[in-house]
Amino acid sequence: MNDAPSDLRERYERLQALHTISTALNSTLDPRDLLKLVLSEAVRVTKADSGSVVLINPNTGRLDIEEAVGLGERVAEVKLRLGEGITGWVAKSGRPLRVGDVNHDPRYVAVREGVRSELAVPLEFEGQVQGVLNVDSDRPDAFSAADEELLIALAAQAARVLHNAWLIRQLRQRAAQLETLITIGRDILSPLTLDEVLQRVVREARRLMNARLSSLLLLTPDREELELRASDGAGEDYVRRPNLKVCDCLLGVVVRHKRPLTVANVQESDQYRHTELARKEGLVSLLSVPLTSGGDAIGVLSVYTAEPHRFSNDDILLLTALASLGSVAVRKAQLYEKIVDAEEQLRQNERLSALGLLAAEIAHEIRNPLTVVKMLFHSLDLQFPAGDPRARDVAIIQQKMEQMNRVLDQTLTFARRSEPRVEPADLNALLDDVLLLVRHKLAQHNIVLQWQPAAHLPAVPLDRTQIEQAALNLILNATQAMPSGGTLTIATRAEDAEVCVTVADTGVGMTPEVQQRLFDLFLTSKPAGTGLGLALVRKIIEAHRGRIEVESAPRKGTTFSLFLPTERG
Ligand code: ADP
Numbered sequence: 290m291n292d293a294p295s296d297l298r299e300r301y302e303r304l305q306a307l308h309t310i311s312t313a314l315n316s317t318l319d320p321r322d323l324l325k326l327v328l329s330e331a332v333r334v335t336k337a338d339s340g341s342v343v344l345i346n347p348n349t350g351r352l353d354i355e356e357a358v359g360l361g362e363r364v365a366e367v368k369l370r371l372g373e374g375i376t377g378w379v380a381k382s383g384r385p386l387r388v389g390d391v392n393h394d395p396r397y398v399a400v401r402e403g404v405r406s407e408l409a410v411p412l413e414f415e416g417q418v419q420g421v422l423n424v425d426s427d428r429p430d431a432f433s434a435a436d437e438e439l440l441i442a443l444a445a446q447a448a449r450v451l452h453n454a455w456l457i458r459q460l461r462q463r464a465a466q467l468e469t470l471i472t473i474g475r476d477i478l479s480p481l482t483l484d485e486v487l488q489r490v491v492r493e494a495r496r497l498m499n500a501r502l503s504s505l506l507l508l509t510p511d512r513e514e515l516e517l518r519a520s521d522g523a524g525e526d527y528v529r530r531p532n533l534k535v536c537d538c539l540l541g542v543v544v545r546h547k548r549p550l551t552v553a554n555v556q557e558s559d560q561y562r563h564t565e566l567a568r569k570e571g572l573v574s575l576l577s578v579p580l581t582s583g584g585d586a587i588g589v590l591s592v593y594t595a596e597p598h599r600f601s602n603d604d605i606l607l608l609t610a611l612a613s614l615g616s617v618a619v620r621k622a623q624l625y626e627k628i629v630d631a632e633e634q635l636r637q638n639e640r641l642s643a644l645g646l647l648a649a650e651i652a653h654e655i656r657n658p659l660t661v662v663k664m665l666f667h668s669l670d671l672q673f674p675a676g677d678p679r680a681r682d683v684a685i686i687q688q689k690m691e692q693m694n695r696v697l698d699q700t701l702t703f704a705r706r707s708e709p710r711v712e713p714a715d716l717n718a719l720l721d722d723v724l725l726l727v728r729h730k731l732a733q734h735n736i737v738l739q740w741q742p743a744a745h746l747p748a749v750p751l752d753r754t755q756i757e758q759a760a761l762n763l764i765l766n767a768t769q770a771m772p773s774g775g776t777l778t779i780a781t782r783a784e785d786a787e788v789c790v791t792v793a794d795t796g797v798g799m800t801p802e803v804q805q806r807l808f809d810l811f812l813t814s815k816p817a818g819t820g821l822g823l824a825l826v827r828k829i830i831e832a833h834r835g836r837i838e839v840e841s842a843p844r845k846g847t848t849f850s851l852f853l854p855t856e857r858g
Pocket residue numbers: 762766767770794796797798799803807812813814815817818819820821822823824846847
């Protein structure tokens with residue numbers, strides 16, 4: 290190595306430049322400032338006339354000029370493709386390139402007039418080229434091998450900064466995304482209406498995905514059309530657009546296949562029906578994911594960007610997470626509606642049966658005196674000569690009494706209908722039938738069934754449908770109490786004037802507090818429970834003049850015993 294003073298000075302300057310950058314790296318400078326610093330040091334130390342840092346844009350595949358020195362104002366408009374120009378070649382190959390005379394290099398694309406030589410090195414981190422650092426000079430052969438070495442060292446520093454900055458941004462984004470998902474999750478449980486929650490979902494989708502527009506469409510009840518339920522960033526025309534036919538639109542594909550869909554540019558897509566609208570609203574790339582509920586698609590959540598964008602797997606996951614929250618909100622609203630319906634129906638039923646009872650009572654009260662009146666009237670044996678108007682009156686009185694009797698009969702039959710239709714039945718056979726229905730479900734949940742029918746069971750007067758329903762309710766509750774399997778023991782036995790059915794599980798059991806309110810309407814500990822099951826069971830057993838008993842211990846299991854009288858009352 291030549292140790293002439295000028296060389297020594299140059300080497301000192303290079304070390305100085307590297308040192309400056311390393312020091313800056315350890316301070317909290319913003320990545321932009323660091324790139325600026327790296328570039329200015331590179332230009333200064335290599336005595337270049339101009340220079341730039343370009344980064345590969347993963348969405349467009351083009352090279353965006355991030356920082357420039359000495360290249361004039363309009364340099365920002367230059368967008369080289371990967372492989373285009375000396376910079377593009379370096380970006381593509383990942384190798385440094387030193388060109389002594391650009392006029393003799395066919396790869397060269399002039400960004401500034403007067404450039405004679407150029408030196409470009411890749412910005413590379415862990416084998417991935419992120420961009421290029423390059424310097425130009427008006428003199429031919431302006432850059433030495435030592436310049437190249439320095440630039441490579443600077444580029445390594447810059448790439449590390451970029452990578453770290455990118456990681457930090459990524460982490461910040463993730464944190465923001467998680468926070469959003471959690472708040473929307475909380476919103477769903479709050480008393481916000483469905484529309485308010487869906488509006489939140491689209492707004493956050495648009496914000497988190499940096500999108501121009503986001504929309505949420507739900508299937509109409511006939512599942513043939515998609516109806517816009519919420520949107521953010523949409524113009525009037527978009528909002529007023531009529532429903533989409535599922536069978537012939539792109540979003541319909543998402544619903545039908547229940548899979549996410551991306552379109553690089555909807556304005557140029559053959560399948561996208563509304564290219565005109567897309568142009569008007571400035572929509573470019575589309576990501577669309579299905580909303581599903583119980584395995585069925587119920588709608589789509591979409592985001593459109595204003596610039597070409599390649600959606601990553603993370604983007605798809607995030608939008609899918611938002612869509613699931615939307616689905617949960619819809620499901621919750623539907624369930625709520627159902628519960629309100631069921632409650633209303635129940636009240637209706639209760640009112641009806643109360644009315645029925647009242648009617649029956651009145652009918653009884655009237656029937657008895659009416660029978661007396663009829664008897665007395667006949668015993669009067671009123672005979673009038675023909676032509677006497679009283680003869681007609683007697684006939685009318687008789688006729689009206691018959692009519693009253695018929696009305697009473699009808700009222701009593703009607704009132705009786707809400708009572709169980711009781712017929713002597715074999716309880717063991719009835720339970721056999723019910724168990725046939727649930728065998729598969731039990732096996733699926735790793736539940737061992739022990740069925741112990743009593744050998745000689747007297748026939749029991751019962752309403753078959755109602756008792757089946759009661760048994761099924763108890764068995765399903767037992768199954769739900771054993772989410773990770775267990776043993777379900779069902780037994781019958783005869784006792785004095787009663788028969789008894791026991792349904793015993795080895796499940797979660799209940800606290801004394803739950804036991805006390807067990808038969809209350811709407812008492813449930815399950816996310817999808819109704820709390821109607823046991824209330825119904827009790828109503829049925831009471832209608833049979835039977836009784837129901839419970840024994841339970843937390844984490845040990847629960848035993849329900851139903852007692853039914855063998856004699857009709
Ligand atoms: P639902 O099943 O819709 O919750 P139910 O009226 O059938 O309504 O049951 C009410 C509640 O009683 C259940 O949510 C549960 O907390 C409790 N329960 C009923 N059966 C059992 C059982 N076998 N083991 C543990 N808890 C039970």
